[in-house]
Amino acid sequence: MTDTEDAHAPGATEWAVPGAVGVGPWAGEWPSDERYDPELLAHGDRRNVVDAYRYWRRDAVAADLARRGHPFHVAIENFGHDHNIGTVVRTANAFAAAGVHIVGRRRWNRRGAMVTDRYVAVHHHAEVDGLTAFAAARGLVVVAVDNTPGAARLETVVLPRECVLLFGQEGPGLSDAARAAAGLTVSIAQFGSTRSVNAGVAAGIVMHAWVRAHADLSSAW
Template identity: 60%
Template sequence: MPETPDGVGVGPWEGPWPEDARYDPELLEHGDRRNVVDRYRYWSVEAVVADMDARRDPERFLHVAIENWAHDLNIGSVVRTANAYNVAGVHVVGRRRWNRRGAMVTDRYLHVHHHPDAQALAGWAATAGPGGERVPLVGVDNVPGSVPIEGRELPRRCVLVLGQESTGLTAEMQAVCDVVVHVTQHGSTRSLNAGAAAAIAMHSWALQHLPPGR
């Protein structure tokens, strides 16, 4: 794969084009400057999504939900991290339109869903499991009554639920969560950035349920 002069992505395909249907003719002709791992270079978006779906364990999967009431810039960052952990779905709760800037186009490779409120998300989760069983909702926020995420066993199938950057999880969302966990802090700041907390929570789940080097 020839690198581009500026080192961003790869240039046009050199030599005979592959016959594999996963490759995108336009990317083969003009090069691939997307932020994707090498295994997906020159693949179409549809082929990447299909491969990510196939690699996900049906018995161990993660969804991520984000409350969206104020067009929070951090939503994009959470989506980008969700892509890195190959989550089964991202759920935007509240406003349908969300700030995609921080996602760096990674949302194209994910299944993104919308729910108008917390009750709608809970209704979806009630039958979201492989056999129609309920998928637990795990809130992430340092609110009164939350428990440390460190050392806690997270469900192998669950939804991690994040709130807004400034206000955290709404009372309505806390009410539908099975449990709310927080990341233990040791400094003076009152809370972590929502994107940072989401990344820690996803990593904690992955350490418990995904094989190393997957």
């Protein structure tokens, strides 16, 4: 569903401005459901959300995503202020990851996230040890994604249902500490001349592999 189709949401009215995305003010009697935001009902909702969440309060959307979330987490190392992190966060939101973990520097470039970091739990760990402790406490298998010798082909394995998918930063890939922490390492099959796939692209490929293996597709939008 694209934003240009959002006028089909219940109670929605189209924007009067040509080319504007989202939906206009709510038409008719307002819903009594407390999940709805009075400001959005009154003025319209131009956020990049699916129709089911139109006019909802931000915290209500986040709570519902947490309820519907899948039992996998996504982690990415941030030792060089990687610009791909925003893309990873946005993709994690799209696939309803249980959470995103930033390992290393706390600050990261949010531009690529397109505000999706407001709806998914984002955790920070100064070192890889913090991430592994989080995973161990919850029985999550740390799955490193790296094209190193001995890595299993993503295309030939089934990812653990409850896991943390761990990605390195663009360029150097995973740190030695991250590789050592992994219970499983997988690589994406490549056939061209480039040494590695872009970190944001790799994250999307691996998350989708998890979805193909474990997700209930009847719950997709």
